[in-house]
Amino acid sequence: MNTPPIPRLILAGLSGGSGKTIVSLGLTRALRNCGLRVKAFKKGPDYIDAAWLGLAAGDDAVNLDPIIIPKDLLPGLFQSSATGADIAIIEGNRGLFDGKDVSGSCSTAELARQLDTPVILVLDATKMTRTAAAVVQGCAHFEPGLRLGGVILNRTAGNRHRAILRETIETYTDVPVLGMLPKHSPNPIPERHMGLVSNREHGGCEAILERIATVIADHVDVDAVVSLAQMAAPLHTDGTPLWGDQVKTTRKPVIGVVRDAAFWFYYPENFEALRRAGAEIVSVSLLDDTPWPDIDGLYLGGGFPETHARALAENVAVRHRIRDLSAAGLPIYAECGGFMYLCRELVTHEGTFPMAGVFDLATTLCERPQGLGYNQATVITDNPFHPVGTILNGHEFHYSRCVLDPGNLTFCLHMSRGNGMLGQHDGLVVNNTFAAYTHIHALGAPHWAPAFVKAAFAYRRIKSE
Template sequence: MNRIMIAGTASGTGKTTVSLGIMAALNKRGRKVSPFKVGPDYIDPQFHEFVTGNPSHNLDSWMLDENSLKYLFQRNSKEISVIEGVMGLYDGFGIKKDNGSSAHVSKLLKAPVILVVDGRGMSSSISAMVLGYKKYDEAVDIKGIIINRLSGKAHYDLLKNCIESDLGIPCLGYLPNKLGISLESRHLGLIPAQEVAELRKKVDELADLIEKYVDIDALEAIASSAEVMESAKNPCEKLKGKMKGIKIGYACDKAFSFYYDDNLKLLKEMGIELIPFSPINDDDIPQDVDGLYIGGGFPEVFAKELSDNTKFRSNLKKALDNGMLAYAECGGLMYLTKEIKTLDDEVFEMTGYFDARSEMTGRLQRFGYVEVDVFKMRTKAHEFHRSKVIADSDITTAYDVYKIRNGVINKQWKCGFLKNNTLAGYAHIHFYSNPELLEYMLKRIK
């Protein structure tokens, strides 16, 4: 099982650009690339899929136990796996290096690490920096260095000589400071169709630059040298086929696209037929579905289009009023309120199922890992939103949310709504973090 992790010394070192370039270069060589992303992020995996043509999977060692993480990696790995890290190599949940960090995941998966370093303004000091990352946890297998943002080959040769002579870690190449390629940190659903062709062109150019400046042959050799992993057990084996015959519709368009691919796969493995629908383009929910799954996304960006589709909003509300099972996360929660107020103070009517309003704010309201108590079950989750929901009446909140550090609750609040058979809240849940909760929710189907 060939694999490498592309990790950075810190956020902003260029690991995403390097990761995408390596994926694109390998893809151009005809390799079947399996992309992965450390952490709970939804944005980078969609770019991974755009570049490779294969779905990207999240590897989050805080939300998932070790066996589950290993199982999902093994199940989704093909010819060569490229894992993009998160933040700096050792940055995770809190200050514990083995709690959600790229380093932790690399050790669990026995994945060789390629460390991306920003080399601007450095000479011999680069050896001291790389040595620190190597010594901080020597169980992390740093196999190669890629140096980013250099003025040219002479600077690279200087830094390469320092690192290889001082530390014996091979340098695999570099990227010039001015590539002439800017990959905007934008969600693909927000990119107009005419810009997608331009993005494809940029990705092809990036693949060529990686081939020119990085030793892809050496990188592939490192990937093939990864240790053999013991097979992990399927933590959801007992759920296979358990919901056969059930149909679930899930919102899937440019407004709603934040789904962990493994969540959708698990539903299918349970025997559920998944049917996509678009709250922007469709007149009604799919016929004969037993439940609905409305993920996150950017409903505030497409609020006018969502609001203009009055027929769909009316039909959805009618189905929920009649007791249809529904689960909505973050953007899905916002869509089920009465309205969305944008940063421009424009107000757009939404479904109106919950007696509440959604309002965009200029700053993050909640960000980071949380634990939630829902249906008297505790599960790990993640929140990231710049909006707030304001209830217009005395609505019972759906669950308790906890921020926990070192086993101690340092923040606690209420979140989400439960009405009839519809559960909606801001927390994003990976179904493998608590399969029993998923099973319990699905058993509510009437």
């Protein structure tokens, strides 16, 4: 079915590092400063860029990922998330045509076609003049069905450089130049091993975003960008429902979600799935002494426990609380950084720090990635969250590795793609606690939220007996 058109566009680059994130952030904030309601999206599983985009827009950003989310759900997810917005900005990932295979499946270009969305190419013009026209022309005609609506040239050297770039692109292509940005030195947002430093770790985020927005407003034809977005046609969706029926209950089980400076890698849809399955969501922290409510389950997402290792270790009462709750059978679901916290200790360059001790093993930080990218796993062991035989499509981002004796541990997942914890295995389980390096999205694992809530109900009944 067709729905009312939502003005929208995708910003894409030729590769990582082209500047599309900075342009996406600045454009999102500049549009917001114009009084528009902006909804931001990030193509791919990236948590950090999505967090910055959400901050720029003043509303949570949504990830659109055709690998961890079924493709037939993406139009509906976009439509439901963008409803009520004046304009939607989607930041692509990697290069415009880069996908998981030689045909470019799951690329930003494919997402643009699926959402019938015009594309703006962010092109790093460093030491480039006439060649820029060849690159733009090649991108415009490389694949059928792509609507390349404009180009923003990044890192231009001066007025003469910009004049040559504009003239050559307008002479040899039909793609309009929508903006030409000067070089930024230094990068307004510092980077580290997994991309941009998170907005939770960098002071002065608002000032940074306003500074980037000013650059965009001064060097990009924002009105032309809006006009391009308004050319998007009504989006066709096949009516596939995103969610199952809402579970109604008189007394909802309470699931605590760890949300603090150390743990904040979550997809908003995972919370929505838990609520629709009948849970009440409350936030808890591992970094302070704020009393926790009475909970029936605990969701411990990813993040950067290594940057807060000392504070986590010094909060002895919370470490012991989680260890005791796990031993008592509380359903606990942990991903990546959450798994690291549940181990006996965390080893960083600053020393060895005791953690919760639910699992009798350590994790240690390494200089190089130990798992980075999409993964796939088959569930091989009974656990409260994933039925045996289920195939999980997820992703992993970690520089830590396990230091363990596999003979004393029970793995739930066998990896057909990705690294996991050890020897093609991931997903440790003890009592009702499940922990893995693998991140999942609730729309790609529709069994997960109902199973979690069912386990929380069961725990509450046992607790009350």
